[in-house]
Amino acid sequence: MSTPSNPSRPPVGGDEARPFANPDGAAKPPKPRFCRNYARRKVADAMPSIVDSFVQRAKDGSVPHFSSLAKFGGFDQRPMPSAAPKRRDRSLARQLLDEVDEYEARNFPNGPPEGC
Numbered sequence: 001m002s003t004p005s006n007p008s009r010p011p012v013g014g015d016e017a018r019p020f021a022n023p024d025g026a027a028k029p030p031k032p033r034f035c036r037n038y039a040r041r042k043v044a045d046a047m048p049s050i051v052d053s054f055v056q057r058a059k060d061g062s063v064p065h066f067s068s069l070a071k072f073g074g075f076d077q078r079p080m081p082s083a084a085p086k087r088r089d090r091s092l093a094r095q096l097l098d099e100v101d102e103y104e105a106r107n108f109p110n111g112p113p114e115g116c
Helices: 032-059 062-075 092-107
Strands: none
Touching: 062 092
16 A cells, blocks of 8 residues: 555544644543543542542541541441342243253153154
């Protein structure tokens, strides 16, 4: 494949081929598949100021802020609630096979008849 004749035009492949720069110099928003990592990074960067503000509000007498600090800081003696493991329902094929087994057990206690 040849190079484009117009150097100001981005190469095929869009954003991955050439980085994008906004005219005002602001950072480009993340792609949707990177939003979770972007949000986690932003929260991690802001965590010290968030905790400081929670501590200050708890010192000022805010019970919900103190409660949250106690819970997340490990001062609360109650165990943290854990997510129960999700159990998948039996598949339709498994349900049908189980029904066939039950039917055969009820109607053919000595096994299926000859020729089946």
